[in-house]
Amino acid sequence: MEIDDIETIAVLGAGNMGHGIAEVAALAGYSVNLRDIKEEFVQNGYEQIEWSLEKLAEKDIISDKKAESALENVSPYVGIEAAVGDADFVIEAVPEKMEIKKDVYDDVEKHLPDHAIIASNTSSLSITDLSEQTNRPEKFCGMHFFNPPVQMQLVEVISGGHTADETLDVTEALAEDLDKTPVRVRKDSPGFIVNRILVPLMNEVCWMVSEDDATVAEIDSTTKFDMGLPMGVFELSDMTGHDITYHVLEYMHEVLGDVYEPAPFLEELIEEERYGKKSGRGVYDYEDGDGVDIPADAGREDIATRLIALMANEVGNLVGDDVSHPAAIDEAVMLGAGFPDGPAKIADDAGLETLVETLESLHDETGHPRFEVSDGLREAAERGGFFGGESGDDLEFTNIEVRYPGDMVGQIVLDREARMNTINPELLEEFEAAVDTLEADDEVRAILITGKGDRAFSAGADVTSMAGNAEPIDAIELSRKGQRTFGKLEECDVPVVAGIDGFALGGGFELALACDFRLASARSELGTPEHNLGLLPGWGGTQRLGRIAGFGRAKEIIFTAERYDAETMYDYDVVTEVVDNDAFDERVHEFAADLAGGPPISQKLTKRAMIYGWEDIDAGLELEAQAFGHLMHTDDLTEGITAFMGDDEPEFEGK
Numbered sequence: 001m002e003i004d005d006i007e008t009i010a011v012l013g014a015g016n017m018g019h020g021i022a023e024v025a026a027l028a029g030y031s032v033n034l035r036d037i038k039e040e041f042v043q044n045g046y047e048q049i050e051w052s053l054e055k056l057a058e059k060d061i062i063s064d065k066k067a068e069s070a071l072e073n074v075s076p077y078v079g080i081e082a083a084v085g086d087a088d089f090v091i092e093a094v095p096e097k098m099e100i101k102k103d104v105y106d107d108v109e110k111h112l113p114d115h116a117i118i119a120s121n122t123s124s125l126s127i128t129d130l131s132e133q134t135n136r137p138e139k140f141c142g143m144h145f146f147n148p149p150v151q152m153q154l155v156e157v158i159s160g161g162h163t164a165d166e167t168l169d170v171t172e173a174l175a176e177d178l179d180k181t182p183v184r185v186r187k188d189s190p191g192f193i194v195n196r197i198l199v200p201l202m203n204e205v206c207w208m209v210s211e212d213d214a215t216v217a218e219i220d221s222t223t224k225f226d227m228g229l230p231m232g233v234f235e236l237s238d239m240t241g242h243d244i245t246y247h248v249l250e251y252m253h254e255v256l257g258d259v260y261e262p263a264p265f266l267e268e269l270i271e272e273e274r275y276g277k278k279s280g281r282g283v284y285d286y287e288d289g290d291g292v293d294i295p296a297d298a299g300r301e302d303i304a305t306r307l308i309a310l311m312a313n314e315v316g317n318l319v320g321d322d323v324s325h326p327a328a329i330d331e332a333v334m335l336g337a338g339f340p341d342g343p344a345k346i347a348d349d350a351g352l353e354t355l356v357e358t359l360e361s362l363h364d365e366t367g368h369p370r371f372e373v374s375d376g377l378r379e380a381a382e383r384g385g386f387f388g389g390e391s392g393d394d395l396e397f398t399n400i401e402v403r404y405p406g407d408m409v410g411q412i413v414l415d416r417e418a419r420m421n422t423i424n425p426e427l428l429e430e431f432e433a434a435v436d437t438l439e440a441d442d443e444v445r446a447i448l449i450t451g452k453g454d455r456a457f458s459a460g461a462d463v464t465s466m467a468g469n470a471e472p473i474d475a476i477e478l479s480r481k482g483q484r485t486f487g488k489l490e491e492c493d494v495p496v497v498a499g500i501d502g503f504a505l506g507g508g509f510e511l512a513l514a515c516d517f518r519l520a521s522a523r524s525e526l527g528t529p530e531h532n533l534g535l536l537p538g539w540g541g542t543q544r545l546g547r548i549a550g551f552g553r554a555k556e557i558i559f560t561a562e563r564y565d566a567e568t569m570y571d572y573d574v575v576t577e578v579v580d581n582d583a584f585d586e587r588v589h590e591f592a593a594d595l596a597g598g599p600p601i602s603q604k605l606t607k608r609a610m611i612y613g614w615e616d617i618d619a620g621l622e623l624e625a626q627a628f629g630h631l632m633h634t635d636d637l638t639e640g641i642t643a644f645m646g647d648d649e650p651e652f653e654g655k
């Protein structure tokens with residue numbers, strides 16, 4: 001079967017996940033049969049879809065017309081024959097009980113066409129065991145969406161022991177057509193990828209509390225403010241629900257053994273029905289207490305190292321058992337849990353040898369099997385990291401150069417001078433690795449990006465491969481890859497300066513837009529010529545330009561597709577400073593060096609608060625307040641104030 005053969009999708013189960021998945025499929029234009037066992041259940045699911053589509057339209061995320069047509073694509077059913085009789089693909093999202101699923105599959109297969117695939121949205125049961133409850137185990141796989149499906153980008157596509165490659169290919173293609181990012185899980189293994197990392201992490205923080213090794217405040221402060229996770233781990237598990245964590249953990253415990261023994265504190269939460277936000281009380285008290293309250297300055301390095309070591313051990317398990325590879329694990333956890341970096345990269349940055357030692361000494365102290373070092377982690381440590389020779393430190397760059405010109409500045413030079421420093425996929429790969437390398441280097445406090453020669457910063461994406469024969473799917477991936485790569489600059493902890501000398505066009509201009517500052521020589525010309533090519537700015541330009549220059553100017557620049565001189569772009573607030581041609585090299589270095597001498601912790605937290613605020617001003621303001629508090633106990637503040645009082649220049653150390 002091919003993706004084009006899928007017209008009708010049956011979604012079984014109209015609960016939270018089911019109606020969310022049905023909405024996603026309807027938005028992608030599929031005809032969707034939503035089925036549940038009772039009229040009131042299916043009607044409730046349908047009304048939830050209607051409500052959600054209205055909200056999306058109200059927020060201008062989709063048009064009213066699109067909302068209407070998506071709703072028209074959904075047909076609610078109670079009868080199984082009507083729901084699956086014409087289905088090409090079934091997504092099952094019924095309760096997580098093997099007997100219930102088996103009964104559903106028995107009913108479904110009485111009416112389901114032979115060619116149809118069945119995919120289960122299970123988050124905990126074995127895909128192999130489930131597939132064996134059907135008569136088509138080779139046409140059965142896992143398709144694990146994340147909650148809420150409309151917002152979450154990740155879909156884990158899981159192979160069972162009998163799944164045919166064609167089934168996985170079609171399911172992945174379908175996930176992409178639903179505008180999601182599929183990550184393939186090569187082997188059926190409890191927790192798949194994201195839960196296999198997150199659930200032991202959530203259990204470990206409970207072990208720490210159970211054994212008085214750390215307090216809730218210390219743990220959440222460490223994970224949120226020091227490790228930079230989007231939430232404290234307890235804050236996150238209160239949101240996802242401890243009952244869900246416990247359910248997945250129990251299954252892992254049953255199948256994989258005592259490594260996954262639930263911590264006493266987690267058992268206590270379950271016994272007291274403190275499931276989290278949804279029950280009014282979890283680790284934090286949402287009804288009678290203040291809810292989540294995390295101090296910014298209670299973090300401890302040993303907590304971070306222990307948690308990173310535990311995650312690294314799980315990455316080692318997944319890699320060692322050939323369930324997945326480090327890059328896919330990182331992508332899945334970043335998309336599924338919102339981590340700023342994936343666990344393999346975080347572990348590599350921390351140093352695998354240190355993490356192995358941490359686990360060994362915890363094992364010596366406690367004797368608990370969860371601290372036994374996995375073979376996969378040991379092997380990766382011997383190779384020098386999960387990314388081994390592929391990581392930024394060891395990568396041979398051919399399309400860029402990384403330089404260290406002094407004054408704590410790290411410089412990336414786009415190095416394809418003969419082709420106007422245009423950007424191809426290999427350059428993007430190298431660029432991403434270089435940003436990671438510079439960001440991880442404590443001696444680098446600002447990044448400067450320039451182009452080789454004086455003709456171009458970059459003339460954009462290398463268009464030679466795009467004419468006529470590029471596949472849309474590949475182009476979508478290329479767009480996402482550029483967005484992710486440039487997004488790293490925006491999210492990077494140190495300030496980033498684009499030094500533009502010559503043309504900064506298309507994707508090259510978009511790269512500069514993701515930097516914190518743009519300095520341009522007077523002879524530079526900037527713009528988005530994509531409309532001249534029948535393209536659009538696809539590396540973040542449709543979003544970032546409006547935020548920097550205002551919506552009206554952004555439209556002018558994009559729709560005219562003209563090249564603008566540096567002065568005009570300065571007037572449009574796009575360029576920070578126009579520099580004399582002859583003084584260019586000196587001035588851009590000086591500008592970056594000044595930033596590198598600034599207070600690193602304040603700079604990092606300022607960038608984070610400003611990014612958070614783009615999405616949601618309340619979140620940004622809250623982060624700003626927390627960050628303000630965090631700064632009170634830094635040596636940098638003492639240094640800054642002392643220098644001010646003594647009329648000296650401060651020397652910040654980032655402590």
Ligand SMILES: C/C=C/C(=O)SCCNC(=O)CCNC(=O)[C@H](O)C(C)(C)COP(=O)(O)OP(=O)(O)OC[C@H]1O[C@@H](n2cnc3c(N)ncnc32)[C@H](O)[C@@H]1OP(=O)(O)O
Nearest residue numbers: 419420422459460461462463464503505506507529538539
């Ligand atoms: C998501 C992102 C999408 C995009 O970024 S789409 C691409 C947007 N960019 C553009 O449309 C810019 C295209 N380039 C130009 O308009 C011109 O170039 C310049 C104005 C930058 C410079 O013009 P001149 O001084 O006359 O030089 P030259 O002979 O056109 O270019 C030198 C060599 O560079 C190659 N080149 C320039 N831009 C690109 C590009 N974007 N993709 C691939 N090659 C490019 C040329 O072809 C040529 O090569 P050879 O010497 O072998 O003839």
